[in-house]
Amino acid sequence: MSAILLSASASFAVFAGAEPNTHQIIIQGGEYIPAELTIQVGDTVQWINKDFIPHTATAQDEAQQVLWDTGNLNKGDSAEVQFTEVGLSEYICLYHPVMKAQITVEAVL
Numbered sequence: 001m002s003a004i005l006l007s008a009s010a011s012f013a014v015f016a017g018a019e020p021n022t023h024q025i026i027i028q029g030g031e032y033i034p035a036e037l038t039i040q041v042g043d044t045v046q047w048i049n050k051d052f053i054p055h056t057a058t059a060q061d062e063a064q065q066v067l068w069d070t071g072n073l074n075k076g077d078s079a080e081v082q083f084t085e086v087g088l089s090e091y092i093c094l095y096h097p098v099m100k101a102q103i104t105v106e107a108v109l
């Protein structure tokens, strides 16, 4: 039975490029790490706050309407956002607007 499971996961890995992935961004020292990330449409990004102070990851349009938002992340908290549209998504921390980062969402080839 375990041999069958191993075989199944191995073949899944071959096609991993076409499957949605989850990417992690660490928030530490008042920075998003990595600050620039490229993903494929349909992928999910998970932010994890390792600072003692709360942060958010929040994207807003030019009228400051929220496009997506992790909400408040206290130390140790995490939140996920799935990206379903191709394009560049810049985001900030609502509490510390000097914290800036970006995600580039590419079409699945």
Ligand SMILES: [Cu+2]
Pocket (backbone or CB within 6 Å): 054, 055, 056, 093, 094, 095, 096, 099
């Ligand atoms: Cu912050």
